[in-house]
Amino acid sequence: MKYTLFLLTLLCILTGCTQQEATSKETVTAYYKAVAEGNYKEMSRLISDSITITAGDYVMPFNKESYYEQFKWDSVFKPSYKVVSIESDSEQVIATVAVSSLRFAFLKNNPLTCSHKIYFHEGKITKLEEITCKDVNWDVWQQERDSLVAWTARNHPELDNFINDLSMKGAIKYKKAVALYVGRGGE
Structure with missing residues (x-):
């Protein structure tokens, strides 16, 4: 029994030492x-x-x-x-x-x-x-972002300032602004 306990203890120690x-x-x-x-x-x-x-x-x-x-x-x-x-x-x-x-x-x-x-x-x-x-094309990025921000300010002021709102509420407004902008149908 002592021998088994000793082996189990030694095994636990060796296993613990090998975990890094x-x-x-x-x-x-x-x-x-x-x-x-x-x-x-x-x-x-x-x-x-x-x-x-x-x-x-x-x-x-x-x-x-x-x-x-x-x-x-x-x-x-x-x-x-x-x-x-x-x-x-x-x-x-x-x-x-x-x-x-x-x-x-x-x-x-x-x-x-x-x-x-x-x-x-x-x-x-x-x-x-x-x-x-x-x-990445930062010029295209900026152009798309700026167009969206300007259009949203004019057409959906309730969503304005989404670009600076890094909360979940701001992200939802951002996503909604994109959906409205993309679906505007030539406006």
Whole structure:
């Protein structure tokens, strides 16, 4: 009996010692899998208490609660995510992800394929820094966005300011503005 107990204890210790924390690349893979599945609970487990997203001149700091609001905003546009590549070395992880959505389709940049440098602290994601977006046409993006904003202000003032409202309510207004704009029939 003592021998069996000793072997079980030794086995538990050895098994526990062989379990390692996930590598940064594994964490990024799990994060994007959770994003693609719309699994915020899993995403939340993989990010730090604060996370920053940078895109060009935009720096968007979030805590977990505000990041959840961003997640809900994004979900209104029914995005689908495809990881194109994840590269890592001992210092950093670069993920290239293609995102298709109703919003990107309207902005005539669908899918939007961007590379992000991902930063970590204590094994959790702390920052997603956009490095580059492949094949994006920012001029077309801006033209479509500006046309929609101006048309909505003139024709549906109840939806105005949707572009600056990053809440779920703002996303719903944005989606409705797109639907009305697209269906305007030559107006």
